Amino acid sequence: MNILVTGGAGYIGSHTCVALLEAGHTVIIVDNLSNSNSETLDKVKQITNREIIFYQIDVTNEKAVDNIFAIHDIEGVIHFAGLKAVGESVEKPLPYYYNNIVSTLVLANACQKYNVSNLVFSSSATVYGDNTVPFVETLNLLPTTNPYGETKVMSERILTDIAMANPSFSVSILRYFNPVGAHESGLIGEAPNGIPNNLMPYVSQVAKGKLRKLRVFGNDYPTVDGTGVRDYIHVMDLAEGHVAALDKITAGVHIYNLGTGQGTSVIELVKAFEEANDIKVPYEIVDRRPGDIASCYADASKAKRELGWIAKRDVISMCRDSWRFEKNNKDSGTSLWLSR
Numbered sequence: 083m084n085i086l087v088t089g090g091a092g093y094i095g096s097h098t099c100v101a102l103l104e105a106g107h108t109v110i111i112v113d114n115l116s117n118s119n120s121e122t123l124d125k126v127k128q129i130t131n132r133e134i135i136f137y138q139i140d141v142t143n144e145k146a147v148d149n150i151f152a153i154h155d156i157e158g159v160i161h162f163a164g165l166k167a168v169g170e171s172v173e174k175p176l177p178y179y180y181n182n183i184v185s186t187l188v189l190a191n192a193c194q195k196y197n198v199s200n201l202v203f204s205s206s207a208t209v210y211g212d213n214t215v216p217f218v219e220t221l222n223l224l225p226t227t228n229p230y231g232e233t234k235v236m237s238e239r240i241l242t243d244i245a246m247a248n249p250s251f252s253v254s255i256l257r258y259f260n261p262v263g264a265h266e267s268g269l270i271g272e273a274p275n276g277i278p279n280n281l282m283p284y285v286s287q288v289a290k291g292k293l294r295k296l297r298v299f300g301n302d303y304p305t306v307d308g309t310g311v312r313d314y315i316h317v318m319d320l321a322e323g324h325v326a327a328l329d330k331i332t333a334g335v336h337i338y339n340l341g342t343g344q345g346t347s348v349i350e351l352v353k354a355f356e357e358a359n360d361i362k363v364p365y366e367i368v369d370r371r372p373g374d375i376a377s378c379y380a381d382a383s384k385a386k387r388e389l390g391w392i393a394k395r396d397v398i399s400m401c402r403d404s405w406r407f408e409k410n411n412k413d414s415g416t417s418l419w420l421s422r
């Protein structure tokens with residue numbers, strides 16, 4: 083199929099483009115490069131030995147998006163483009179609502195106009211709020227604690243309403259748990275700007291000596307060792323989940339958790355990283371981070387049952403691949419050298 087991938091130069095999008103190309107699809111990437119760079123696309127070409135079509139445009143720009151649909155015979159859309167920093171969304175809600183909601187509206191509109199009936203949407207486990215684990219797709223969604231999470235809930239609602247009104251429209255809503263790791267080549271991975279918010283890139287940068295020590299946010303949660311528990315999923319498993327979702331897409335709205343179903347605590351992840359890479363990761367326990375929940379992991383049985391997809395890579399592979407990319411990635415966080 084000819085797949086339009088919005089945000090395809092980003093972390094999850096670039097890995098998914100590798101999986102799509104390897105599955106024989108053609109990809110047309112649109113990205114405004116606000117949180118990525120075009121070198122990543124060269125790496126995707128290098129890994130797959132396939133050509134990709136790329137447009138540097140903003141997905142909120144209706145005319146530019148319309149033009150892409152007019153030029154290409156698009157058969158499916160995967161919508162990754164969006165802003166994703168939880169903390170920043172509390173400080174600056176307007177760009178989050180604008181970017182994440184308007185991009186979804188513009189794409190859905192173009193799909194209708196050009197009779198493109200397959201759309202896969204990047205959602206997040208954050209939509210479950212502080213529900214009881216494991217999170218299953220049928221749970222009532224609880225309020226999230228941040229505008230970013232609300233944009234995901236609203237986008238899910240918008241796409242659901244459009245699909246209800248248009249019975250031939252097929253929407254797959256994929257709720258990701260905690261994507262980590264990198265392509266096994268070490269050529270592409272997660273390279274956040276500034277000081278990382280997320281655990282795995284922070285751990286990698288501590289291991290490299292760019293950051294002094296990891297701050298573990300709280301050890302008094304009701305979990306195995308008191309630290310927060312998450313469902314870490316290898317980004318290549320996540321990428322393959324998108325290919326499975328496209329392969330099996332049918333009319334209507336289908337919501338799938340993409341996780342492993344296994345919870346790992348912060349301390350367990352640090353120990354796994356040390357073991358996988360034979361390197362020390364100094365850490366200290368500090369106060370809880372506001373907005374964090376104790377535990378978040380998936381009931382991933384629906385994706386297995388309906389898509390025939392399961393996450394295959396374990397936490398040790400996630401740590402090994404994250405570290406391989408970090409070692410190769412000379413640019414990440416250089417200005418932060420030992421700043422913390």
Ligand code: NAD
Pocket residue numbers: 088089090091092093094095112113114115116117118139140141142161162163164165166181185204205206207258259260261
């Ligand atoms: P990312 O920032 O690496 O990738 C997003 C890409 O979209 C970037 O390349 C950015 O330049 C681009 N972009 C942003 N706004 C755009 C716009 N208006 N027009 C065109 N391009 C635009 O993020 P990611 O981690 O790859 O996340 C991809 C998607 O998955 C996002 O929708 C995110 O909310 C969702 N998600 C991510 C996580 C995670 O932990 N990484 C978890 C759950 C859901």
Ligand code: UFG
Pocket residue numbers: 166168206207208258259260279280281282284296297298299300309310311312348371374378
């Ligand atoms: N943590 C630390 N120290 C750090 C960073 C994180 O102890 O420096 C802890 C957190 O307290 C939490 C765990 O590591 O217990 C994971 O935190 P992340 O920031 O890596 O991930 P979150 O679960 O908070 O959120 C991530 C994405 C969200 C997405 C969510 C889906 O950032 O966008 O996963 O589950 F919605």
